[in-house]
Amino acid sequence: MEAADILNDHHLKRTSCREGIINVIIAAHGAISENDIKARLDSSYDRTTFYRSFKTLEKNNVIHKVIIDSQNVKYALSHHHDRQESHAHFYCQKCHTVQCLNEINVQNIQLPDGYSGDEAEVIIKGTCPDCQKENAKD
Amino acid sequence: MEAADILNDHHLKRTSCREGIINVIIAAHGAISENDIKARLDSSYDRTTFYRSFKTLEKNNVIHKVIIDSQNVKYALSHHHDRQESHAHFYCQKCHTVQCLNEINVQNIQLPDGYSGDEAEVIIKGTCPDCQKENAKD
DNA sequence: CTACCTTTGCAACGTTGTTGCATTTGTAAT
DNA sequence: ATTACAAATGCAACAACGTTGCAAAGGTAG
Numbered sequence: 001m002e003a004a005d006i007l008n009d010h011h012l013k014r015t016s017c018r019e020g021i022i023n024v025i026i027a028a029h030g031a032i033s034e035n036d037i038k039a040r041l042d043s044s045y046d047r048t049t050f051y052r053s054f055k056t057l058e059k060n061n062v063i064h065k066v067i068i069d070s071q072n073v074k075y076a077l078s079h080h081h082d083r084q085e086s087h088a089h090f091y092c093q094k095c096h097t098v099q100c101l102n103e104i105n106v107q108n109i110q111l112p113d114g115y116s117g118d119e120a121e122v123i124i125k126g127t128c129p130d131c132q133k134e135n136a137k138d
Numbered sequence: 139m140e141a142a143d144i145l146n147d148h149h150l151k152r153t154s155c156r157e158g159i160i161n162v163i164i165a166a167h168g169a170i171s172e173n174d175i176k177a178r179l180d181s182s183y184d185r186t187t188f189y190r191s192f193k194t195l196e197k198n199n200v201i202h203k204v205i206i207d208s209q210n211v212k213y214a215l216s217h218h219h220d221r222q223e224s225h226a227h228f229y230c231q232k233c234h235t236v237q238c239l240n241e242i243n244v245q246n247i248q249l250p251d252g253y254s255g256d257e258a259e260v261i262i263k264g265t266c267p268d269c270q271k272e273n274a275k276d
Numbered sequence: 277c278t279a280c281c282t283t284t285g286c287a288a289c290g291t292t293g294t295t296g297c298a299t300t301t302g303t304a305a306t
Numbered sequence: 307a308t309t310a311c312a313a314a315t316g317c318a319a320c321a322a323c324g325t326t327g328c329a330a331a332g333g334t335a336g
Contacts, residue, residue: 013283013333013334015284017284048285049283051323065208070203070208101249103250116270118264118265120260120261121261121263122247124247129252132254151302151312151314153314186293186294187316190314277336281332281335282331284331286329287327290325292323294322301312301314301315303310304311305310306310
């Protein structure tokens with residue numbers, strides 16, 4: 001799906017900053033940080049514009065944050081128009097990439113008595129398939 | 139355990155700022171934000187001191203961060219001297235408290251083929267036992 | 277093409293993270 | 307208890323980031 005279509009689908013104006021951000025995220029194949037996105041954009045935008053574009057895209061569920069830790073926040077494309085259902089994220093400690101693991105069901109975590117779960121954030125840290133292969137070569 | 143003992147156990151100097159922070163966290167019964175801690179301290183400290191105290195306490199595994207989302211970071215006491223093993227955190231959407239769920243085993247999450255998990259961060263959002271009871275009264 | 281509403285860029289301000297340095301404080305040895 | 311040294315503190319200063327107001331520019335529906 002093209003950036004322009006995504007914006008249309010979400011009833012957002014097609015501005016070049018928004019399209020640029022979306023295109024960079026699509027090209028990144030995985031989650032990417034705000035600074036990396038900024039660096040890969042063709043044009044440069046005022047940081048206020050950039051900041052507001054993120055806010056708009058996030059509020060409209062075009063993208064969502066992936067918080068690895070407080071120093072390490074990335075963005076990924078959302079795959080649903082409405083509120084994103086819970087899904088897990090995988091952080092590779094070797095290549096530092098982040099991927100959404102849509103296959104994982106986060107709902108069925110057993111809680112202690114009395115607690116009632118609604119949604120869950122799960123970040124799994126480890127080694128991704130590509131880096132596993134690298135290891136195998138040694 | 140007293141704040142002074144905790145500091146001694148970790149071979150850290152007993153300064154009033156550090157003791158104050160630890161005492162406030164103990165009294166809080168659950169995770170608490172940096173600003174809330176600052177507000178509940180008897181004396182006031184320079185923000186640099188405060189900042190450095192947190193850094194020291196965190197690096198030495200006296201306390202650990204709980205990141206609910208990027209606007210909502212709290213601190214809780216760690217229960218181990220060495221690197222904290224993974225455990226889940228529970229965030230109550232009604233009373234906004236955060237508790238460590240040490241009972242939950244975070245290790246056995248089934249990953250897709252090729253992925254190798256090392257540790258996991260889990261935040262479960264929902265309703266805590268106390269707020270459940272509140273609901274039952276209605 | 278026009279008119280209207282939204283977004284943009286800029287200026288400005290507040291908050292937070294961080295460092296260097298002189299002073300003060302905690303602690304272990306005397 | 308006193309001393310001496312390493313470590314922590316407070317202050318100044320700076321960078322990065324979040325946020326707002328406002329005038330100018332841009333996107334879109336008619």
